[in-house]
Amino acid sequence: MTSWIEIPENSDFPLENIPFGIAKTGETISPATRIGDTVVLLTVLADYGYFDALNLDDLSIFYQPVLNDIAALTKQKRVSLRERLIHLFTESSDELKQNTEDCSTALVNINEVEMLLPVKIGDYTDFYSSIEHATNVGVMFRDPANALLPNWRHLPVGYHGRSSSIVVSGTNIHRPKGQTRPDDNLPPVFGPSKQVDFELEMGFITAGSTRLGDSIPAEEAEDHIFGMVLFNDLSARDIQRWEYVPLGPFLSKSFGSVVSPWIVTLEALEPFRVEGPKQEPAVFPYLQTSGKRNIDIELEVYIKPQQSEENLVCKSNFRHMYWNMAQQLAHQTVAGCNINPGDLYASGTISGPTHNSFGSMLELAWKGTRPIQLHDGTQRTFIQDNDTMNIRGFAQKGGLRIGFGECVTKILPAK
Numbered sequence: 001m002t003s004w005i006e007i008p009e010n011s012d013f014p015l016e017n018i019p020f021g022i023a024k025t026g027e028t029i030s031p032a033t034r035i036g037d038t039v040v041l042l043t044v045l046a047d048y049g050y051f052d053a054l055n056l057d058d059l060s061i062f063y064q065p066v067l068n069d070i071a072a073l074t075k076q077k078r079v080s081l082r083e084r085l086i087h088l089f090t091e092s093s094d095e096l097k098q099n100t101e102d103c104s105t106a107l108v109n110i111n112e113v114e115m116l117l118p119v120k121i122g123d124y125t126d127f128y129s130s131i132e133h134a135t136n137v138g139v140m141f142r143d144p145a146n147a148l149l150p151n152w153r154h155l156p157v158g159y160h161g162r163s164s165s166i167v168v169s170g171t172n173i174h175r176p177k178g179q180t181r182p183d184d185n186l187p188p189v190f191g192p193s194k195q196v197d198f199e200l201e202m203g204f205i206t207a208g209s210t211r212l213g214d215s216i217p218a219e220e221a222e223d224h225i226f227g228m229v230l231f232n233d234l235s236a237r238d239i240q241r242w243e244y245v246p247l248g249p250f251l252s253k254s255f256g257s258v259v260s261p262w263i264v265t266l267e268a269l270e271p272f273r274v275e276g277p278k279q280e281p282a283v284f285p286y287l288q289t290s291g292k293r294n295i296d297i298e299l300e301v302y303i304k305p306q307q308s309e310e311n312l313v314c315k316s317n318f319r320h321m322y323w324n325m326a327q328q329l330a331h332q333t334v335a336g337c338n339i340n341p342g343d344l345y346a347s348g349t350i351s352g353p354t355h356n357s358f359g360s361m362l363e364l365a366w367k368g369t370r371p372i373q374l375h376d377g378t379q380r381t382f383i384q385d386n387d388t389m390n391i392r393g394f395a396q397k398g399g400l401r402i403g404f405g406e407c408v409t410k411i412l413p414a415k
């Protein structure tokens with residue numbers, strides 16, 4: 001498909017993408033989409049009547065500072081909105097193109113906007129769904145012969161995380177302080193974490209809601225997914241190690257987690273579906289899915305020290321996930337937990353089978369035993385002050401590229 005908007009070569013945002021985000025320009029905060037480097041303000045298009053044909057009950061969804069109301073639409077209405085936007089910007093469509101005045105207020109260059117957190121996240125769950133990651137952690141901290149705990153192949157392990165500290169890409173995070181116990185034979189100590197780490201993850205944002213007591217069948221779960229984001233689940237490994245028994249991570253994973261600003265819909269990612277890994281033993285019926293439920297999304301993590309260039313430290317892929325998103329959402333709701341539009345469900349660290357595809361410093365530097373060499377001659381076992389982490393993600397096939405942009409954060413010294 002070609003658009004009358006110029007799209008740079010290799011852009012993450014061709015006309016086939018149509019992601020959703022929240023853009024701030026001057027005093028205006030608006031739901032938006034992006035085509036190439038052009039941000040389209042949906043508030044302005046709603047003002048000029050471009051969405052009247054959609055027969056939505058309520059156009060106020062285009063005047064909110066978050067996308068929760070758009071995520072609350074039925075799947076059919078969300079798809080109609082996407083198709084309407086594709087139509088308006090298709091090369092052959094004159095409807096908006098001819099109205100240069102409307103264009104001049106609705107279209108803004110990406111450099112002139114600030115992207116905000118796209119949804120108000122009510123609830124946040126973090127899963128642990130990469131078999132390579134769970135195996136690596138089991139080998140490192142428990143028993144190489146029994147790396148996976150007995151439940152792991154039977155259910156998508158997860159925990160309820162903290163949503164107040166989830167921030168949008170570009171927000172910098174201070175190194176956390178807390179209790180650690182560097183020597184098991186001595187009392188714990190208090191101070192800045194010495195083991196700040198990234199976790200390469202993706203997340204999905206829920207659409208619609210369910211009532212308490214209801215469950216979402218796995219085969220219908222994708223209808224409740226608005227779209228996907230990149231996610232850096234920052235972790236302080238030394239704090240985590242001391243605090244996590246018996247209830248799981250607490251302060252070690254709530255000092256800041258970072259999402260990319262554009263929510264990419266499953267409709268845009270449809271051409272990149274692939275089969276997931278074979279699940280053995282067979283899963284319970286409530287977790288069974290058919291067809292291609294994994295997605296081929298290439299993922300990269302870069303580390304940039306303050307004074308030098310960025311370094312590619314990890315190349316992984318979302319297709320490695322053992323548990324797919326439909327299974328995660330089916331499991332989340334099977335006991336009757338209700339969901340709301342704008343919830344965030346993170347995949348867990350996405351590690352691949354090879355050493356350079358491990359999705360955390362913990363694994364890449366293998367618990368500090370194999371430091372990573374950077375171009376500037378320095379080494380890393382964990383993240384240092386003023387290091388910037390950048391996660392990029394894109395799906396690519398036969399000339400079509402659908403990307404997520406970037407998920408960037410810098411670690412500042414402890415406050």
Ligand code: CA
Binds near residue numbers: 126199233349
């Ligand atoms: Ca995580």
